[in-house]
Amino acid sequence: MELARSALKLCHWAEGWAPFRFHGTALAPAELLSAKLLVAYFILHRWDLGGQVFLPFWQGLDSMPLETNLLRGIVFGAFYGFAGMLFFNWWPRFSALGAGVVLLWAIFASRLDYSNSRLFFGVFLILLGLQDGSAGMKWALRAQLVLVYGGAALNKLLDPDWRDGSALAYYCGKILDLDHWHMITQVVPVFVFGWVVIAAEALLAIGFSRRRWVSRAIWLGLAFHIGMLVFTMGRLSWIFLYAMATAYIAVAPNLLESPVRVPTAFTDSKECWRRLRATPHLYMGLITCLWLAKYLTDKVSFYF
Amino acid sequence: MIVTLILGLQVWGIARGRVEQDRYFCWAPYDTFTEYDVHVRGAEGWLDADEVARRYRIPKSGRDNRFPEHVIDVFRQYEETYGRKNPVIELRLNYRINGGAEQTWNWPEAR
Numbered sequence: 001m002e003l004a005r006s007a008l009k010l011c012h013w014a015e016g017w018a019p020f021r022f023h024g025t026a027l028a029p030a031e032l033l034s035a036k037l038l039v040a041y042f043i044l045h046r047w048d049l050g051g052q053v054f055l056p057f058w059q060g061l062d063s064m065p066l067e068t069n070l071l072r073g074i075v076f077g078a079f080y081g082f083a084g085m086l087f088f089n090w091w092p093r094f095s096a097l098g099a100g101v102v103l104l105w106a107i108f109a110s111r112l113d114y115s116n117s118r119l120f121f122g123v124f125l126i127l128l129g130l131q132d133g134s135a136g137m138k139w140a141l142r143a144q145l146v147l148v149y150g151g152a153a154l155n156k157l158l159d160p161d162w163r164d165g166s167a168l169a170y171y172c173g174k175i176l177d178l179d180h181w182h183m184i185t186q187v188v189p190v191f192v193f194g195w196v197v198i199a200a201e202a203l204l205a206i207g208f209s210r211r212r213w214v215s216r217a218i219w220l221g222l223a224f225h226i227g228m229l230v231f232t233m234g235r236l237s238w239i240f241l242y243a244m245a246t247a248y249i250a251v252a253p254n255l256l257e258s259p260v261r262v263p264t265a266f267t268d269s270k271e272c273w274r275r276l277r278a279t280p281h282l283y284m285g286l287i288t289c290l291w292l293a294k295y296l297t298d299k300v301s302f303y304f
Numbered sequence: 305m306i307v308t309l310i311l312g313l314q315v316w317g318i319a320r321g322r323v324e325q326d327r328y329f330c331w332a333p334y335d336t337f338t339e340y341d342v343h344v345r346g347a348e349g350w351l352d353a354d355e356v357a358r359r360y361r362i363p364k365s366g367r368d369n370r371f372p373e374h375v376i377d378v379f380r381q382y383e384e385t386y387g388r389k390n391p392v393i394e395l396r397l398n399y400r401i402n403g404g405a406e407q408t409w410n411w412p413e414a415r
Contacts, residue, residue: 054361055381057328062385111377112361116333123310130307140307147311151318151331158322159335161402170403171337175367236334 004272011281019087022280027092027131031141033280034250035096035128037287038121039083041242042103044291050106050113051075057108071109078102097129117239120148124247141251142208145217145244150205156198165190168197176235200224211253218248238294245290249283326373338372340399341365342379346392359387372399376409383411 014020019036022029042049052068053061064071079102085095103122106113127144131137161167169190172181185193204224207217225241249255255278276282314329321330342364344351356364360382368375379395395411 055378055385059381059385111328111374111381114328114374116331119329123314126310127307137307140311143311144314147314147318148331151314151321152333152335154318155321155327155330155332155335162335166404167336167402171334174403175337240333 004269004276007276007282008272008279011276011279014281018089020281020284021089025089025092027096027128028134029280030252030255031128031131031250032089032092033284034246035086035092035099035125037246037249037284038125038128038243039086039096039099041121041239041246041291042079043083044295049075049079049102050110051102052110054110055112057111057114061109075102075106093129093131095129096125100125100127100129117237117243120240120243120247124243124250128250138211138251141247142211142214145208145247145251146205149201149208153198153201153205156194156201162194162198163191165192165194168193172232176232178231178233180231208251214251214253218252221248234297238290238297242287242290242294246287249287255283324373325371326377327371328374332370334369336369336371337402338368338370338375338399339366339403340368340372340375340397342398343394343396344392345394346390351392372401372407372409375399379409379411380413 015023022032025032027035041047049072051072051074053064053071056062066074079099082095082098082102086092086099100122103118103125107115107119107122124141124144127140130140156162159167161170169181169185172178172193173185200220201224204217204221207213207220221244225237225244228236229238229241314331317329318331321327321332327335342356344356344359346355351359351364353364356362360378362375362378376397379397383392383395392411397409397411398406399409400406
């Protein structure tokens, strides 16, 4: 109980500083936390924002008169400007929207910068920026997850290489050359793995489509992404686990509704832990652990 | 209104992915694995790996965790736009989808 109480005190203290304060803004606390974590990923990873126009999706951008380095500077400055505003809770809706637009700009400006994860970060930030702080707009965030998982399931379902398992066999057996893949597929036919992935993604799409199924979908999603990461020995995919776990915070029902309160006296340890579970800082800490795990994994694999 | 537009565009992207060969904006992460190797002949002869990387900003050979059209589009769009100032004589892209049979795409494309 003392541990939980100390943690609560720490959270309460952290709330005194804007980057760790999530209540009392135009965004709901869970949405603000989600937006901050999405933006933090780019900063922590020093992810190249791109921004220069090279082979753009819309070729009209090629005629932009701005010099490449100037344009990169503008993109960099705009993103970090919006990120700073977001962290200090200055117009959080506008800044989340702005950061998302900058990310989408970078994708449209160069097809080399196209990636599903980057697209997800951009679109989700925009949708967070369009939230009005009420529960009524949460459907848009859930719809985004339905589209991501539904699209992924549909693409795989209609692909013969996924139905017979050969796409997965090639990835796990040839590209990753996983020892346990070679052993397991001696016993289990490869098509089973393809169908497991298709079924999981389809179930996730269905799960996020109904508000009352969201909690179960979140647990399934976490199991799916963590399971995939473990199965592929940390190769696929940290970034999607981070992105999705962060998005789940925004769609989770009844999360982080009230500011941190540290009662003067505790008689019930359950109450103590319950209050801790309602703090944004706990989820911020968990997602940071995820990022740290990836960071350390990258460092270790570099030395070996 | 804007929210509906953003989500609607993605539905369009998923539907478009069923009729087009590429898979942009349709949520198909790690769906297809394309291994490729490109050979480019310019006025001065065959381009080496560094020259290819400088010209197209992607490696001469490698793997893309998406459909081959994503790689093909890079070469095609480059040659149709920036490459006109300094066109190549021949470009041959050999690729395999999910470790299958080797296929080839050539530039200039046969009309």
